[in-house]
Amino acid sequence: xxxxxxxxxxxxxxxxxxxxxxxxxxxxxxxxxxxxxxxxxxxxxxxxxxxxxxxxxxxxxxxxxxxxxxxxxxxxxxxxxxxxxxxxxxxxxxxxxxxxxxxx
Amino acid sequence: xxxxxxxxxxxxxxxxxxxxxxxxxxxxxxxxxxxxxxxxxxxxxxxxxxxxxxxxxxxxxxxxxxxxxxxxxxxxxxxxxxxxxxxxxxxxxxxxxxxxxxxxxxxxxxxxxxxxxxxxxxxxxxxxxxxxxxxxxxxxxxxxxxxxxxxxxxxxxxxxxxxxxxxxxxxxxxxxxxxxxxxxxxxxxxxxxxxxxxxxxxxxxxxxxxxxxxxxxxxxxxxxxxxxxxxxxxxxxxxxxxxxxxxxxxxxxxxxxxxxxxxxxxxxxxxxxxxxxxxxxxxxxxxxxxxxxxxxxxxxxxxxxxxxxxxxxxxxxxxxxxxxxxxxxxxxxxxxxxxxxxxxxxxxxxxxxxxxxxxxxxxxxxxxxxxx
Amino acid sequence: xxxxxxxxxxxxxxxxxxxxxxxxxxxxxxxxxxxxxxxxxxxxxxxxxxxxxxxxxxxxxxxxxxxxxxxxxxxxxxxxxxxxxxxxxxxxxxxxxxxxxxxxxxxxxxxxxxxxxxxxxxxxxxxxxxxxxxxxxxxxxxxxxxxxxxxxxxxxxxxxxxxxxxxxxxxxxxxxxxxxxxxxxxxxxxxxxxxxxxxxxxxxxxxxxxxxxxxxxxxxxxxxxxxxxxxxxxxxxxxxxxxxxxxxxxxxxxxxxxxxxxxxxxxxxxxxxxxxxxxxxxxxxxxxxxxxxxxxxxxxxxxxxxxxxxxxxxxxxxxxxxxxxxxxxxxxxxxxxxxxxxxxxxxxxxxxx
Numbered sequence: 150x151x152x153x154x155x156x157x158x159x160x161x162x163x164x165x166x167x168x169x170x171x172x173x174x175x176x177x178x179x180x181x182x183x184x185x186x187x188x189x190x191x192x193x194x195x196x197x198x199x200x201x202x203x204x205x206x207x208x209x210x211x212x213x214x215x216x217x218x219x220x221x222x223x224x225x226x227x228x229x230x231x232x233x234x235x236x237x238x239x240x241x242x243x244x245x246x247x248x249x250x251x252x253x
Numbered sequence: 254x255x256x257x258x259x260x261x262x263x264x265x266x267x268x269x270x271x272x273x274x275x276x277x278x279x280x281x282x283x284x285x286x287x288x289x290x291x292x293x294x295x296x297x298x299x300x301x302x303x304x305x306x307x308x309x310x311x312x313x314x315x316x317x318x319x320x321x322x323x324x325x326x327x328x329x330x331x332x333x334x335x336x337x338x339x340x341x342x343x344x345x346x347x348x349x350x351x352x353x354x355x356x357x358x359x360x361x362x363x364x365x366x367x368x369x370x371x372x373x374x375x376x377x378x379x380x381x382x383x384x385x386x387x388x389x390x391x392x393x394x395x396x397x398x399x400x401x402x403x404x405x406x407x408x409x410x411x412x413x414x415x416x417x418x419x420x421x422x423x424x425x426x427x428x429x430x431x432x433x434x435x436x437x438x439x440x441x442x443x444x445x446x447x448x449x450x451x452x453x454x455x456x457x458x459x460x461x462x463x464x465x466x467x468x469x470x471x472x473x474x475x476x477x478x479x480x481x482x483x484x485x486x487x488x489x490x491x492x493x494x495x496x497x498x499x500x501x502x503x504x505x506x507x508x509x510x511x512x513x514x515x516x517x518x519x520x521x522x523x524x525x526x527x528x529x530x531x532x533x534x535x536x537x538x539x540x541x542x543x544x545x546x547x548x549x550x551x552x553x554x555x556x557x558x559x560x561x562x563x564x565x566x567x568x569x570x571x572x573x574x575x576x577x578x579x580x581x582x583x584x585x586x587x588x589x590x591x592x593x594x595x596x597x598x599x600x601x602x603x604x605x606x607x608x609x610x611x612x613x614x615x616x617x618x619x620x621x622x623x624x625x
Numbered sequence: 626x627x628x629x630x631x632x633x634x635x636x637x638x639x640x641x642x643x644x645x646x647x648x649x650x651x652x653x654x655x656x657x658x659x660x661x662x663x664x665x666x667x668x669x670x671x672x673x674x675x676x677x678x679x680x681x682x683x684x685x686x687x688x689x690x691x692x693x694x695x696x697x698x699x700x701x702x703x704x705x706x707x708x709x710x711x712x713x714x715x716x717x718x719x720x721x722x723x724x725x726x727x728x729x730x731x732x733x734x735x736x737x738x739x740x741x742x743x744x745x746x747x748x749x750x751x752x753x754x755x756x757x758x759x760x761x762x763x764x765x766x767x768x769x770x771x772x773x774x775x776x777x778x779x780x781x782x783x784x785x786x787x788x789x790x791x792x793x794x795x796x797x798x799x800x801x802x803x804x805x806x807x808x809x810x811x812x813x814x815x816x817x818x819x820x821x822x823x824x825x826x827x828x829x830x831x832x833x834x835x836x837x838x839x840x841x842x843x844x845x846x847x848x849x850x851x852x853x854x855x856x857x858x859x860x861x862x863x864x865x866x867x868x869x870x871x872x873x874x875x876x877x878x879x880x881x882x883x884x885x886x887x888x889x890x891x892x893x894x895x896x897x898x899x900x901x902x903x904x905x906x907x908x909x910x911x912x913x914x915x916x917x918x919x920x921x922x923x924x925x926x927x928x929x930x931x932x933x934x935x936x937x938x939x940x941x942x943x944x945x946x947x948x949x950x951x952x953x954x955x956x957x958x959x960x961x962x963x964x965x966x967x968x969x970x971x972x973x974x975x976x977x978x
């Protein structure tokens with residue numbers, strides 16, 4: 150359900166008392182209702198569904214997730230495929246950066 | 254597009270896939286709740302990359318598929334009336350009601366239009382004051398705030414010729430219904446990310462606890478799906494069952510407070526039938542008393558329409574992963590993608606529709622006979 | 626057969642009930658319903674061997690001449706769109722249908738159906754565009770007709786064109802000739818025309834301009850034939866997009882087709898607009914593009930010749946014909962999995978799910 154895509158706010162305006170804005174989806178521009186994100190600023194990214202901005206996209210979290218996935222690969226080369234299982238069986242803490250729980 | 258491409262990186266996907274292979278030591282059945290996630294899985298072939306031990310069960314989170322026949326028949330009844338402009342999201346028009354569909358209504362002179370946003374329908378109402386403009390308000394918690402805002406605006410701006418035919422559904426009661434089924438096979442859930450963008454995560458710990466299932470809030474790009482699966486399988490392997498948020502960039506624990514406040518004002522909870530599954534108590538939203546004058550069911554007097562679902566269709570069992578599509582007697586005979594009986598055949602990503610397509614791939618001799 | 630409409634106002638029917646007593650929009654969508662209408666209603670009524678070929682244009686001998694003959698009707702909305710108008714389409718659509726048999730279009734007929742009340746200046750602009758397009762394609766508009774219908778009984782302007790052209794000796798281009806081992810080439814970026822049309826209807830705009838790539842392909846085809854007279858199949862993937870055209874070829878020839886998703890030339894803006902609207906670029910309409918099925922040994926030479934032509938700069942090899950899964954098109958995803966690329970029933974619609 151719910152096809153929603155991230156875009157960057159390029160303009161915010163008031164239209165008959167409604168907070169509207171133009172959002173740039175990688176070169177595709179569309180007018181979007183921003184009423185549900187009263188403090189969203191120009192330049193920020195937002196998740197848009199059927200013409201409505203529903204949530205601010207947290208760029209820092211996005212970067213953290215990607216960094217985590219990249220580390221996964223690096224660790225895999227370092228520790229081999231079974232590191233997670235082996236670490237658990239050995240009762241050791243996971244190598245730093247692979248600790249999903251820390252993200253919860 | 255930024256924040257889509259990065260999360261579709263095949264190299265990183267390969268690393269997550271390797272990690273899932275390394276983590277899964279036993280068979281696990283994981284349900285992705287949301288149709289958008291199913292779309293990503295089918296579109297990129299992610300299920301083909303998973304270990305045999307990890308079985309993905311496609312959940313009921315396709316709003317188009319689960320909209321009950323009864324509601325579609327109400328829509329058809331309204332759309333056929335003179336002086337009505339009936340507006341809907343594109344994919345809702347894929348679904349036939351009993352005996353006819355919106356295309357036939359249109360070919361017989363009905364004014365049926367596809368819109369991208371409910372606000373487009375409101376604009377049509379302003380532009381056509383002598384017509385009744387009705388928007389088909391379906392969808393989960395993600396689509397409910399846009400529809401709620403549109404009704405709110407109609408009331409605020411005094412646009413009397415707009416109304417909403419509402420059939421909203423909610424995810425947590427559906428998870429509850431699936432887990433309460435005596436033959437339930439689902440051991441973990443990927444929760445629908447954009448539903449949680451609106452609602453937050455507060456509704457899920459109770460479910461995870463009560464039914465002992467991991468629930469991982471998951472996004473929609475390939476890396477999101479794989480990370481969601483990895484975290485779910487990790488929990489299952491460790492015997493844990495907690496709520497995790499693997500889609501932090503778009504989901505805050507508290508959700509979107511402004512949207513939740515609007516939902517509380519415009520909608521109220523109601524029992525709702527799900528196509529192929531049946532009635533789930535308190536699983537839907539309808540317009541609240543305050544907005545009843547904008548309720549198309551009242552305005553067009555279609556509340557009494559009650560249509561029975563097909564008794565042959567076993568899509569409810571398919572949805573829960575209890576049977577494979579071809580084990581249903583209707584599959585491929587009276588139920589096909591062009592003439593679907595149940596939810597799972599309606600959507601191109603539905604388990605039955607996907608099975609129908611891939612069965613042809615595996616048995617090429619059939620292509621000759623189905624080619625016409 | 627080449628109406629490039631992804632129509633959301635007068636949209637088509639993707640999933641109809643089987644036994645429609647009336648014509649619905651899906652019958653004109655270029656997908657399975659269109660095919661069934663032609664196969665079950667028109668072909669039996671006209672039954673003859675020339676029509677049986679089911680290509681973009683018919684090829685037959687008349688006197689000493691081997692001719693290609695084709696007709697096409699144009700009902701596009703809006704009449705003017707970024708990069709062209711219905712006038713350009715009316716010429717290029719028919720010129721390209723002829724080119725898909727290897728023929729150089731020589732003469733066109735042109736029938737206008739005008740709605741009462743349409744501004745003459747609009748008709749004038751369309752006629753001028755049509756004339757310009759004909760001169761660019763090197764084709765003569767030799768005969769025409771005009772009819773007017775009551776206000777409300779038409780959509781402003783409809784145009785039908787028919788065209789004839791000579792097929793060079795030794796050239797035999799038709800869908801049935803694809804064989805396993807052949808290479809699939811597309812002449813340029815896909816999805817551009819459909820997204821340009823849609824942007825007008827959906828109220829989206831583009832930072833970088835997306836304009837229709839509507840263009841005559843006869844010179845490009847002549848260039849390709851010069852290096853490879855044995856081209857097996859040509860198709861212009863208009864309505865229904867690349868996916869529909871390749872499915873038609875796979876079924877006609879009884880071959881499987883395997884695409885490589887990462888090789889598809891999809892411009893970033895088109896990809897983003899598709900993500901945004903919930904569409905698949907493989908099903909979006911194209912103009913001024915062609916698909917070629919070429920013997921493997923000659924693929925590199927054909928590709929190089931195409932890339933040297935202004936209309937083929939972005940040409941790319943996107944897949945191959947295989948013996949497996951005859952009649953079906955599959956694509957290899959970026960993740961190494963396989964996905965079936967099916968024929969749409971009508972046309973794809975924006976999804977929310």
